[in-house]
Amino acid sequence: xxxxxxxxxxxxxxxxxxxxxxxxxxxxxxxxxxxxxxxxxxxxxxxxxxxxxxxxxxxxxxxxxxxxxxxxxxxxxxxxxxxxxxxxxxxxxxxxxxxxxxxxxxxxxxxxxxxxxxxxxxxxxxxxxxxxxxxxxxxxxxxxxxxxxxxxxxxxxxxxxxxxxxxxxxxxxxxxxxxxxxxxxxxxxxxxxxxxxxxxxxxxxxxxxxxxxxxxxxxxxxxxxx
Amino acid sequence: xxxxxxxxxxxxxxxxxxxxxxxxxxxxxxxxxxxxxxxxxxxxxxxxxxxxxxxxxxxxxxxxxxxxxxxxxxxxxxxxxxxxxxxxxxxxxxxxxxxxxxxxxxxxxxxxxxxxxxxxxxxxxxxxxxxxxxxxxxxxxxxxxxxxxxxxxxxxxxxxxxxxxxxxxxxxxxxxxxxxxxxxxxxxxxxxxxxxxxxxxxxxxxxxxxxxxxxxxxxxxxxxxx
DNA sequence: GTCTATAGCGAGATAGAC
DNA sequence: GTCTATCTCGCTATAGAC
Numbered sequence: 001x002x003x004x005x006x007x008x009x010x011x012x013x014x015x016x017x018x019x020x021x022x023x024x025x026x027x028x029x030x031x032x033x034x035x036x037x038x039x040x041x042x043x044x045x046x047x048x049x050x051x052x053x054x055x056x057x058x059x060x061x062x063x064x065x066x067x068x069x070x071x072x073x074x075x076x077x078x079x080x081x082x083x084x085x086x087x088x089x090x091x092x093x094x095x096x097x098x099x100x101x102x103x104x105x106x107x108x109x110x111x112x113x114x115x116x117x118x119x120x121x122x123x124x125x126x127x128x129x130x131x132x133x134x135x136x137x138x139x140x141x142x143x144x145x146x147x148x149x150x151x152x153x154x155x156x157x158x159x160x161x162x163x164x165x166x167x168x169x170x171x172x173x174x175x176x177x178x179x180x181x182x183x184x185x186x187x188x189x190x191x192x193x194x195x196x197x198x199x200x201x202x203x204x205x206x207x208x209x210x211x212x213x214x215x216x217x218x219x220x221x222x223x224x225x226x
Numbered sequence: 227x228x229x230x231x232x233x234x235x236x237x238x239x240x241x242x243x244x245x246x247x248x249x250x251x252x253x254x255x256x257x258x259x260x261x262x263x264x265x266x267x268x269x270x271x272x273x274x275x276x277x278x279x280x281x282x283x284x285x286x287x288x289x290x291x292x293x294x295x296x297x298x299x300x301x302x303x304x305x306x307x308x309x310x311x312x313x314x315x316x317x318x319x320x321x322x323x324x325x326x327x328x329x330x331x332x333x334x335x336x337x338x339x340x341x342x343x344x345x346x347x348x349x350x351x352x353x354x355x356x357x358x359x360x361x362x363x364x365x366x367x368x369x370x371x372x373x374x375x376x377x378x379x380x381x382x383x384x385x386x387x388x389x390x391x392x393x394x395x396x397x398x399x400x401x402x403x404x405x406x407x408x409x410x411x412x413x414x415x416x417x418x419x420x421x422x423x424x425x426x427x428x429x430x431x432x433x434x435x436x437x438x439x440x441x442x443x444x445x446x447x448x449x450x451x452x
Numbered sequence: 453g454t455c456t457a458t459a460g461c462g463a464g465a466t467a468g469a470c
Numbered sequence: 471g472t473c474t475a476t477c478t479c480g481c482t483a484t485a486g487a488c
Contacts, residue, residue, distance in 0.1 A: 041267035041268075042354075125348045125404060159429040176397075181358070211433070
């Protein structure tokens with residue numbers, strides 16, 4: 001948005017110490033919390049320093065710049081997100097079982113990382129175009145996992161292709177979390193409460209099962225025709 | 227059509243002049259474009275002034291502050307959004323017809339207001355808590371429209387309640403547009419192209435029809451049991 | 453109504469003592 | 471490694487000429 005000074009050379013990278021020092025981790029944790037609470041554009045380095053209980057200058061010492069710090073935070077999330085999902089998608093069983101397991105894992109991850117949904121949404125929503133590759137890589141991986149899961153059930157192109165089911169299902173999962181704060185006032189219930197989270201899970205599972213069933217029916221009907 | 231409601235009671239001590247001057251409209255248009263392109267936190271008053279071809283100070287003359295200007299822009303969107311949807315939801319026909327019509331209208335609106343999805347997502351994602359009431363009012367209206375549409379088909383509570391279908395369907399519509407820029411690199415197709423937009427529409431309509439059909443089946447089965 | 457000029461603040465980032 | 475002090479910049483907002 002404003003000053004894009006340094007970073008022309010990777011001069012800083014060599015200077016940056018190991019990111020696993022105690023102080024560096026405090027900073028990361030504070031940045032993590034604040035980013036998720038307020039979004040990248042409403043968090044200053046001063047805020048982070050205060051919450052981490054360290055000096056502002058130390059952030060620059062460890063991470064070089066605001067941008068690089070925020071990238072590190074996202075990176076951590078993306079790594080654990082990817083890990084949670086690859087394990088969920090592995091393993092056999094019927095298509096129903098595999099889908100159910102994958103969705104459970106996706107929802108588990110969201111429940112355990114309440115902040116992730118909003119964080120990613122914010123990134124996607126503004127896409128500085130600088131962060132875009134990182135976001136894209138993460139989404140691509142998830143897309144390919146899902147596509148391969150449904151590979152024998154779906155056409156490669158058209159309205160029934162994996163492309164669309166990917167958007168549809170991920171939207172149903174992620175938007176519940178991003179909308180939560182708004183919905184709290186609209187419904188007469190708290191969307192983040194354990195009961196409502198269970199309810200939402202039941203809904204999404206019902207949806208996935210309904211879709212899968214219908215797809216199987218259609219596939220059979222088509223095979224009979226041919 | 228765009229008949230402005232008489233601000234009968236100007237008890238708001240707004241020294242702001244009428245917002246319908248030519249210059250004021252130029253400013254609104256520029257703000258609109260830039261907000262959607264970059265998001266509220268990456269747009270300065272200088273940017274807006276330049277694009278509108280007016281002086282920066284004039285913005286403050288007409289709108290008082292940055293915040294108030296941005297509120298005006300959102301307000302316009304919310305009004306036209308609400309209008310588009312209320313007309314779409316009115317009218318009779320079978321449940322299938324009514325749902326199909328509502329979704330078409332929702333997608334039409336998104337196609338004609340490419341920027342809206344990102345704008346709202348950004349607002350939802352950070353929720354300054356100041357803008358929250360405005361966002362909430364808009365969402366509430368849409369929710370109630372959909373709830374009333376399905377009122378005889380859905381239970382009032384639980385995983386099959388209108389609450390969840392509202393999140394599910396609105397997510398499927400809106401997320402396609404918010405994700406578009408990211409997906410452009412993941413797929414081998416442009417999500418914003420007319421062909422892909424048509425494809426997406428077909429997908430969402432298929433989904434809605436599949437859901438509705440299943441709900442009707444379940445309702446019948448339940449009635450038989452009882 | 454529309455402009456120029458500028459006040460005043462808070463941000464990211466750096467220098468250098470310890 | 472960690473701090474204090476400070477520099478520079480862009481931003482919102484206002485004062486005041488025309």
